[in-house]
Amino acid sequence: MTTQPEDLHQQINTWKSNVNDVRDEVKMMRDRLEQIALSDAPREVMTRVEHFENRFLRQREVADEIFHDIKQCAKKVTATPVLVIHDDRPVDDYDTMQNRMEIFQKLYEELKSDFNHFITREA
Structure with missing residues (x-):
């Protein structure tokens, strides 16, 4: 299958948008967590606050790493101004990047769900 470079950039821009x-x-969520941290919450709640602080920090690190890798894919596409021939993969390592994006989204959705559950119990 042949894909125009514009289509490749569109996929990459979608990934960038998702990460942002x-x-x-x-x-x-960190701002909301800070409100709880500043309250007179019991020790067990503060333990959960610290747990989420660590998870949010790690989520941000992963987001930065994957955003960097997406930008590298964009450079690869830009360096190839002609049509790209492939089997429905916008970049050479598309399968890997697509898989990473799926895992990134899945783990984020789990984090978000866990945090929302925590917030509803503590609110």
Whole structure:
């Protein structure tokens, strides 16, 4: 299958947008967590706060790593201004990047669900 470079850039831009959305949502969750941390919550709640602080920090690190890798894919596409021939993969390592994005989204959704459950119990 032949894909225009514009289609490749569109896929890459979608990935970048997804990662940025996760970054923004994690920031909002961290802000909410900070409110709980500043309250007079019991020790067991503060333990959970620390747990989520660590998970949010790691989520941000992973987001930064994957965003960097996406940018590297964009450079690879830009370096190939002609049509790219492939079997429905926008970049050479598309399968790997697609798999990483799926795992990234899945783990983020789990984090978000866990945090929302925590918030509803503590609110």
